Amino acid sequence: GEDVEQSLFLSVREGDSSVINCTYTDSSSTYLYWYKQEPGAGLQLLTYIFSNMDMKQDQRLTVLLNKKDKHLSLRIADTQTGDSAIYFCAESPRGSTLGRLYFGRGTQLTVWP
Amino acid sequence: DTEVTQTPKHLVMGMTNKKSLKCEQHMGHRAMYWYKQKAKKPPELMFVYSYEKLSINESVPSRFSPECPNSSLLNLHLHALQPEDSALYLCASSQGFAGQQYFGPGTRLTVT
Numbered sequence: 001g002e003d004v005e006q007s008l009f010l011s012v013r014e015g016d017s018s019v020i021n022c023t024y025t026d027s028s029s030t031y032l033y034w035y036k037q038e039p040g041a042g043l044q045l046l047t048y049i050f051s052n053m054d055m056k057q058d059q060r061l062t063v064l065l066n067k068k069d070k071h072l073s074l075r076i077a078d079t080q081t082g083d084s085a086i087y088f089c090a091e092s093p094r095g096s097t098l099g100r101l102y103f104g105r106g107t108q109l110t111v112w113p
Numbered sequence: 114d115t116e117v118t119q120t121p122k123h124l125v126m127g128m129t130n131k132k133s134l135k136c137e138q139h140m141g142h143r144a145m146y147w148y149k150q151k152a153k154k155p156p157e158l159m160f161v162y163s164y165e166k167l168s169i170n171e172s173v174p175s176r177f178s179p180e181c182p183n184s185s186l187l188n189l190h191l192h193a194l195q196p197e198d199s200a201l202y203l204c205a206s207s208q209g210f211a212g213q214q215y216f217g218p219g220t221r222l223t224v225t
Contacts, residue, residue, distance in 0.1 A: 031213070033213065041219070042119075042203055042218040042219045043203065043205075045214070045216070100161075105155055106154075
């Protein structure tokens, strides 16, 4: 399988920006995704970026992709307590059978009031 | 509408029981997936259906039996499970093979 690495924990104060980082191994990846999972819930697709893009912005979310370093980041501006959750990075390599996703271990984001 | 629904939300079953998990989507997606997720871990792929045909079985034990009655429905039949099978079971769907996967809320399964 593919290796997708994430740091396990991140704590921020409410109102600050959060940056969650991810590294992946397959340079042929077509799409890279960020999913959010709240306690006891399923995975919510937050945003994604196609591999020919460097940046994507969607309201408070900014995704940056550095293909040279195989590094993906998710920035959450003005972080709120409702953003507390586990964030999974996932890649879908080119040629991957049927859109197989390779997930990182997830980053637990804790937002303090 | 990007909703995938799953029932039941919670399920407790004994090791000799037979039960089924259900998943439904009305987005016209042609690929559907079952994942198993243990606490504090990422989802693990179990099965993939493409155009109602089983395309991937990730060496899942036969006590898990998937079924895709039509393009909107996906079932997972459970029989003679073990306590270690207790987990959150997630269903997902996607338009195509490289498309975004949308997940349901999951079924929390406890095997006693």
